[in-house]
Amino acid sequence: MSEEMVIALGSDHAGFPLKRRMRDYMDQQGIRYIDYGCFSENSVDYPDFAHRAAVSVSSRLTRYGLLICGTGIGVSITANKVPGIRAALCCTPFMAEMARKHNDANILALGARTTSYEQAIEMLEIFLNTPFAGDRHHGRVAKIHRLTGR
Numbered sequence: 001m002s003e004e005m006v007i008a009l010g011s012d013h014a015g016f017p018l019k020r021r022m023r024d025y026m027d028q029q030g031i032r033y034i035d036y037g038c039f040s041e042n043s044v045d046y047p048d049f050a051h052r053a054a055v056s057v058s059s060r061l062t063r064y065g066l067l068i069c070g071t072g073i074g075v076s077i078t079a080n081k082v083p084g085i086r087a088a089l090c091c092t093p094f095m096a097e098m099a100r101k102h103n104d105a106n107i108l109a110l111g112a113r114t115t116s117y118e119q120a121i122e123m124l125e126i127f128l129n130t131p132f133a134g135d136r137h138h139g140r141v142a143k144i145h146r147l148t149g150r
């Protein structure tokens with residue numbers, strides 16, 4: 001992971017406890033981030049925070065995003081509406097690896113109610129440290145944006 005890499009964080013209330021623990025881990029590891037909220041377990045709407053973090057990645061203010069809601073579904077649906085975003089909802093380390101290698105995903109989406117802290121950290125580390133494989137996958141990823149216009 002490069003020194004200048006900054007991660008955009010976003011969650012709703014359901015994702016907040018896991019995000020807080022992952023933020024502590026990132027602090028310990030010196031992984032830089034901008035947290036776009038939310039900041040408590042008070043009930044909020046996941047699109048507000050997923051959209052803010054996705055725009056940050058899309059505009060290249062941040063390199064990658066980490067989005068967390070109860071299942072990871074709502075935040076990934078929202079993020080994938082933002083131009084240039086390839087958000088991958090991952091449930092296993094293998095999915096996190098493939099999301100980077102084959103899909104050049106720029107946002108990792110996790111479900112706080114479906115993923116343990118240990119699994120989440122493993123997936124984050126894999127996501128941040130696995131390069132895009134390029135080659136034949138390049139054309140496929142480019143085609144996503146060509147076909148969808150985003």
Ligand code: RB5
Pocket residue numbers: 012014015046069070071072073074075
């Ligand atoms: C909130 O209860 C829950 O619906 C939300 O966190 C998420 O799982 C939506 O996809």
